Amino acid sequence: MxxxxxxxxxxxxxxxxxxxxxxxxxxxxxxxxxxxxxxxxxxxxxxxxxxxxxxxxxxxxxxxxxxxxxxxxxxxxxxxxxxxxxxxxxxxxxxxxxxIEDGMEEKIFTDQESKLQLVNKLIKTYGVFFFVFILLEINAFARTIQLLTESSLWLLFDIPLTILLGAVVIWFIYLEFAMFAMKKKLQEKINTQL
Amino acid sequence: MEHSFSPMSETSYCILLSLVEERHGYGIMQHVSDLTKGRINLGAGTIYGTLAKLENAKLISMSKEEEKRKYYKITEQGMQVLNVELNRIAELYQIGEEVLLNERE
Structure with a gap:
């Protein structure tokens, strides 16, 4: 069967x-x-x-x-x-x-501090990558400008590369912002505890 | 990394207290649940992360590794921090009781 x-x-x-x-x-x-x-x-x-x-x-x-x-x-x-x-x-x-046995809540993170620890870890790990891509993009952009003045054939390669790297950088900015928003929400939960 | 030990989170306090005797992660989980009559059930991820934090701060140390399980025990420094915390909580409890008893009289 x-x-x-x-x-x-x-x-x-x-x-x-x-x-x-x-x-x-x-x-x-x-x-x-x-x-x-x-x-x-x-x-x-x-x-x-x-x-x-x-x-x-x-x-x-x-x-x-x-x-x-x-x-x-x-x-x-x-x-x-x-x-x-x-x-x-x-x-x-x-x-x-x-x-889940008789309605018990089953979570691997049971306090705000450890949830925050996870988000911080993600921000850091992705942040390093983000930084590397920014450097690559700056480099590609500078090279494209240089090649434009020379009207080089390399532009056929460098313009798409610059655009692609730019898109990756924008996507990473978005991800980092989204994670910072999560972090802020968790911190507010910790700070507003009476 | 800067650590502020006082006031301590409920999770750190319970783990530190539990490690007055040598225990592994799951042993801590069960012990804390027993101590609090099931009120505090620490998640596996929370235990793992907090043990790393406490070990970094030298409040606990690994004592042995057996059948893939790491056992930890509180350090002397951890004991001092735990006593400071205990006194802080005792003071809070005491003043709370005084005020509330006066109120009732």
Whole structure:
């Protein structure tokens, strides 16, 4: 008997990890169990049909230094099943799942400080990349200006490159802003505690 | 990195208190849940991140690694910080009780 499968194509950007968790939990509640991710543009999500049930899906971002045996053991001990890792910039996203028993809330981060720690880590990691791309863009832009004065044939290569790098820089600016907004929201929650 | 230890977050306080005896991450989780009769259930990510923070600040140190689990114990410096925090909370409790008892009389 062939199992029923479902594929969903959607993108997932760094600032959307809470939405990603909600998406997977919602799918499970509708009877679709997340199996794995396939590379592609946009990414392809594979689901198996299952009994609808309440499961908590959680994402954590782990840098190579933090990616130790005891990290994974701790999550196993706490009852989390690891579905799969997904490569990000200088780190990995880990997908965790746990069954929700009698309405208990199941989260991997249980205070504002550790949620903030995660956002800070993401801002920093992406910030380094952002900076590298800004330098590349400045370099490409300067070269294009130089070539324009010379009416060089290299312009056929350099103009598209400058535009492409510019687009990447703008996208990174957007991601950083989105993460700063998350950070601000978390800080406000901490600051407004009476 | 600058750390301010006082007032301490509930999470850090509970973990530090739990590490008066040597424990691993999941052991801390269970112990804190037992101590607070299930009120505080620390998440795995929160435990992992806070242990790193406390270790960086030298308030705890790793004592051994067994079957992929790291065990930690409070340091002398951690003990001092915990006592300062305990006194702070005791003072708050005491003045609270005084004021409220006077009110009732």
């Amino acid at each position: 062939k199992e029923n499968k479902k594929y969903v194509r959607k993108s997932f950007w760094v600032h959307q990890y809470e939405r990603e968790e909600q998406f997977l939990s919602d799918m499970r509640a509708k009877g679709w169990e997340f199996v794995k991710l396939h590379r592609g543009i946009p990414t392809k999500y594979e689901f198996d049909q299952c009994e609808p049930a309440a499961y908590s899906y959680q994402l954590d971002y782990v840098t190579p230094e933090e990616d130790t045996q005891d990290y994974h053991q701790l999550f196993r001990d706490a009852g989390w099943d690891e579905i799969m890792p997904w490569d990000g910039i200088n780190g990995k996203w880990y997908y965790f799942v746990k069954k």
